[in-house]
Amino acid sequence: MTELSPLPSILLVGCGKMGGAMLEGWLRAGLAPSIIIDRHKTDLPAPHQVVRSIQDVPANFAPDVIIVAVKPQKANPVLAELAQRFGQATLLSVMAGRTIASLHATCVQANAQANPVIIRSMPNTPCALGAGMSGLYAPPNATAAQKAHCNALLKAVGETVWVEEEGLIDSVAAISGSGPAYVFLLAELLEKAGVEQGLPADIARKLARGTLYGAGCMLHTLPTDADELRRNVTSPGGTTAEALKVMMAPQAWPATTSTAIAAAVHRARELAS
Numbered sequence: 619m620t621e622l623s624p625l626p627s628i629l630l631v632g633c634g635k636m637g638g639a640m641l642e643g644w645l646r647a648g649l650a651p652s653i654i655i656d657r658h659k660t661d662l663p664a665p666h667q668v669v670r671s672i673q674d675v676p677a678n679f680a681p682d683v684i685i686v687a688v689k690p691q692k693a694n695p696v697l698a699e700l701a702q703r704f705g706q707a708t709l710l711s712v713m714a715g716r717t718i719a720s721l722h723a724t725c726v727q728a729n730a731q732a733n734p735v736i737i738r739s740m741p742n743t744p745c746a747l748g749a750g751m752s753g754l755y756a757p758p759n760a761t762a763a764q765k766a767h768c769n770a771l772l773k774a775v776g777e778t779v780w781v782e783e784e785g786l787i788d789s790v791a792a793i794s795g796s797g798p799a800y801v802f803l804l805a806e807l808l809e810k811a812g813v814e815q816g817l818p819a820d821i822a823r824k825l826a827r828g829t830l831y832g833a834g835c836m837l838h839t840l841p842t843d844a845d846e847l848r849r850n851v852t853s854p855g856g857t858t859a860e861a862l863k864v865m866m867a868p869q870a871w872p873a874t875t876s877t878a879i880a881a882a883v884h885r886a887r888e889l890a891s
């Protein structure tokens with residue numbers, strides 16, 4: 619995949635937690651003149667513009683990529699309007715669950731001539747800090763240039779991987795799309811357990827956050843497998859071993875994690891149409 623610089627021009631529809639996180643990163647990385655549709659934002663640095671609705675997008679604006687970052691349940695009216703105005707566009711969907719077939723059908727229902735190329739992706743909120751992890755899937759009709767544009771956008775805010783089957787985007791959503799929430803939950807639980815063991819709340823918070831940061835840096839920087847890093851912290855008969863005996867009991871984290879991820883994938887499939 620070739621890198622493009624500056625980043626392609628975009629029309630971003632949906633500037634909430636996910637759209638906003640990507641936008642922060644893109645503004646830092648350098649976007650070609652772009653338009654953001656947002657009902658709250660008041661300004662954007664030049665040469666970008668914020669408008670309130672698709673009807674307010676200037677007639678001569680032809681973005682390289684339209685990013686749809688609204689909730690899956692709110693996508694249909696947005697897609698219908700986009701199909702009327704930008705029927706042949708490259709659409710990058712970051713929406714959980716919604717399949718390319720269902721997104722395309724919604725566009726065609728609104729405009730029989732519409733034939734957008736739809737690439738699916740699943741980013742995550744660390745994109746705001748340039749530390750995102752995104753999975754992408756492109757259907758066979760996507761061109762190399764369309765894939766390169768989408769890759770460049772998500773690579774500018776973190777790492778990207780491409781999957782070969784559309785259904786795997788649901789698995790990506792369950793692991794890395796939702797994944798920051800699992801890590802934040804662990805931070806909450808460690809902090810709470812620290813307080814239960816007598817630590818002042820501010821110290822428990824600092825210890826929990828600092829530990830997740832340090833362990834994350836090791837995972838990011840070292841090629842070592844996670845299980846080896848874990849064993850390096852675990853002296854036989856020591857304190858870590860006692861805690862891990864509880865966490866690693868078959869019905870504890872191993873079973874809970876598999877069941878939780880399967881539940882997330884199941885939910886993504888419920889949102890498919």
Ligand SMILES: NC(=O)c1ccc[n+]([C@@H]2O[C@H](COP(=O)([O-])OP(=O)(O)OC[C@H]3O[C@@H](n4cnc5c(N)ncnc54)[C@H](OP(=O)(O)O)[C@@H]3O)[C@@H](O)[C@H]2O)c1
Pocket residue numbers: 631632633634635636637638655656657658671687688689690692696712713714740741742743795796
């Ligand atoms: N949050 C995550 O960590 C994450 C990770 C990966 C993927 N995603 C995907 O990202 C999408 C958005 O999720 P989110 O968490 O960012 O939700 P969110 O915070 O609710 O953001 C959605 C945004 O879309 C806007 N919107 C809705 N209809 C619109 C319209 N017709 N025109 C312009 N803007 C419109 C909403 O504006 P109003 O406030 O004015 O309604 C809101 O700002 C979802 O499809 C989700 O599956 C999210």
